[in-house]
Amino acid sequence: VSGPFDAIVVGARCGGAPTAMLLARKGYRVLVLDRAGFPSDTLSTHLVHPTGVAALRRWGVLDEVVARGAPPIERYSVDFGPFHLAGPLRPTDDGVDTAYAPSRVVLDDILVRAAAGAGAEIREHADVESLVVEDGTVVGVRGTGARGKAFTERAGVVIGADGRHSHVARWVGAESYADRPTLTATYYSYWSGVPVEGFEAYVRDRRSFAAFPTNDDRTVVVMGWPRSEFADNRHDVESTFMRALDQAPELAERVRAGRREERFLGTGDAPGFYRTPYGPGWALVGDAAHHKDPCTAKGISDAFRDAASLADALDDVWAGRAPFEDRMAAHQRERDAATMPMYEFTCQLASLEPPPPELAEFLFAASRSPEASADFVGLLAGTVAVTDFLAPENVARVLESANV
Numbered sequence: 001v002s003g004p005f006d007a008i009v010v011g012a013r014c015g016g017a018p019t020a021m022l023l024a025r026k027g028y029r030v031l032v033l034d035r036a037g038f039p040s041d042t043l044s045t046h047l048v049h050p051t052g053v054a055a056l057r058r059w060g061v062l063d064e065v066v067a068r069g070a071p072p073i074e075r076y077s078v079d080f081g082p083f084h085l086a087g088p089l090r091p092t093d094d095g096v097d098t099a100y101a102p103s104r105v106v107l108d109d110i111l112v113r114a115a116a117g118a119g120a121e122i123r124e125h126a127d128v129e130s131l132v133v134e135d136g137t138v139v140g141v142r143g144t145g146a147r148g149k150a151f152t153e154r155a156g157v158v159i160g161a162d163g164r165h166s167h168v169a170r171w172v173g174a175e176s177y178a179d180r181p182t183l184t185a186t187y188y189s190y191w192s193g194v195p196v197e198g199f200e201a202y203v204r205d206r207r208s209f210a211a212f213p214t215n216d217d218r219t220v221v222v223m224g225w226p227r228s229e230f231a232d233n234r235h236d237v238e239s240t241f242m243r244a245l246d247q248a249p250e251l252a253e254r255v256r257a258g259r260r261e262e263r264f265l266g267t268g269d270a271p272g273f274y275r276t277p278y279g280p281g282w283a284l285v286g287d288a289a290h291h292k293d294p295c296t297a298k299g300i301s302d303a304f305r306d307a308a309s310l311a312d313a314l315d316d317v318w319a320g321r322a323p324f325e326d327r328m329a330a331h332q333r334e335r336d337a338a339t340m341p342m343y344e345f346t347c348q349l350a351s352l353e354p355p356p357p358e359l360a361e362f363l364f365a366a367s368r369s370p371e372a373s374a375d376f377v378g379l380l381a382g383t384v385a386v387t388d389f390l391a392p393e394n395v396a397r398v399l400e401s402a403n404v
C-alpha cells in the first residue's frame with residue numbers, strides 16, 4: 001500500500017486495529033500508525049464480554065484467540081455480601097454465550113495481524129505528533145517513525161484510535177459531554193494457583209473487586225477503591241489490596257494460597273466522557289471517543305462495536321450512499337443509544353456507594369430467582385439491555401415473585 005490513503009488510523013489496539021481491518025476488507029487503503037510495537041501489553045485487564053466475543057467470531061479471529069489458551073468464561077457472579085447473583089450468560093443475538101479474558105499481549109497482536117492480513121499497512125514505533133490541516137479540514141498527519149525518521153502522510157480521513165488521552169481529539173478540539181470525574185483507582189495483578197468459577201465479582205464497603213481466568217493458567221484479580229484514597233494508598237498497594245480482599249474471606253483464602261506472578265499495575269485516572277466522534281476529515285474510535293470507569297469491563301467490547309459502526313459509516317460515505325455529516329451523526333446517535341444506559345450504570349457502580357435502597361431491594365429480590373439472577377449477569381455481559389432489566393414491569397415482576 002502507498003499513500004495517499006483513504007484512512008490513517010492512529011493507534012492499533014482494540015479500537016484502531018479492527019477499524020483498519022474492516023476498512024481494508026472493504027477495499028480501502030489504510031495506514032495504521034502506533035508508537036508501540038506489537039506484541040505488547042498495555043495498562044488494562046481484559047475481560048471480553050460475549051458481545052465482544054461475537055465480534056471476534058464475526059471477524060474470523062476468535063479461533064486464534066481461543067487457541068492461545070484463555071479459558072472460556074461461562075458464568076458470572078456478583079456477590080454483594082448479604083446476597084449474590086450468579087448465572088450462565090444469556091446469549092448474544094448470534095448465539096454467543098461465552099466470555100474470554102485473553103491477555104492484551106495476545107489479543108492486540110491478533111487484531112494487528114488481522115488488520116495487516118486484510119491489507120492495511122501497519123507501522124509500529126511511529127509517533128504521530130501533529131495533524132496536517134488545510135482549509136479547516138484534516139488531511140493527514142506528521143510524526144516520527146522508527147530510527148527517528150520524520151514522516152508526513154495524507155488521507156481522506158484521520159481516525160484517532162489513540163486511547164483516552166487522545167491527541168487527535170485534543171488537536172481537533174473534539175467536544176466532550178456527559179463528563180464524569182475519575183471515581184475509582186483501579187489496580188490488578190496476576191496469580192497462578194487460584195481457581196475461579198468464571199467471572200467472580202464482589203461489591204463491598206468502598207471496594208469492588210473481581211477475579212477471572214486468563215492465559216497461562218493465571219487468574220486476574222482486579223480491584224477498585226475510591227479515587228479519593230488514591231494518594232494515600234498508592235505507596236502501599238499490596239496491603240491495601242490484600243486487606244480489602246479479606247472482606248470476601250473465601251476468595252481471599254484462594255488468592256493467598258496461590259502465587260502472585262506479576263507486580264501490581266494500576267491507575268487513578270479513569271474519567272467518564274463521550275466525545276463528538278467526527279468532524280471535517282477526522283473521526284475518533286474506542287476510548288478516544290468514549291471512556292468510562294473499568295469496573296464493568298466494557299471498554300474492549302464497546303471499542304469493537306464502535307469500530308464496526310465507524311467502518312460501516314465511512315463505507316456508506318465513500319460509496320456515495322450518504323453525506324459525511326448525516327451518516328456520522330447517525331453513527332454517533334447509535335453509539336450513544338447503545339452505550340448510555342450502561343454508562344450510567346457503570347458510573348453508579350464506580351461511585352462505590354451502596355446502591356440506592358430501591359435498587360438494593362430489587363437486586364436482593366432478583367438474587368432469589370435464578371432467571372432474574374441470570375438476567376442481571378446478562379446485563380453485565382451486555383446481552384440483556386439495562387433498560388429491559390430496570391424496566392418498571394420487570395422490577396415489579398421480580399419483586400412480586402420474591403415475595404411469594
Ligand SMILES: Cc1cc2nc3c(=O)[nH]c(=O)nc-3n(C[C@H](O)[C@H](O)[C@H](O)COP(=O)(O)OP(=O)(O)OC[C@H]3O[C@@H](n4cnc5c(N)ncnc54)[C@H](O)[C@@H]3O)c2cc1C
Pocket residue numbers: 010011012013014015016033034035036042043044045046047048126127128129161162163164167186187266267270285286287288294297298299300301303
Ligand atoms: C485498569 C484498567 C482495567 C481495564 N479492564 C478492562 C476489562 O477487563 N475489559 C475491557 O473491556 N476493558 C477494560 N479496560 C478498558 C480498555 O483497556 C480500553 O477500553 C481499551 O484498551 C480501549 O482500546 P483503544 O484501542 O481505544 O485504546 P488503547 O488501548 O489505549 O490504545 C491506544 C493506542 O494508541 C497509541 N497511541 C496513542 N497516542 C499515539 C500517537 N500520538 N501516535 C501513535 N500512536 C499513539 C498507543 O500506543 C496505543 O497502542 C480497562 C482499563 C483500565 C485502565
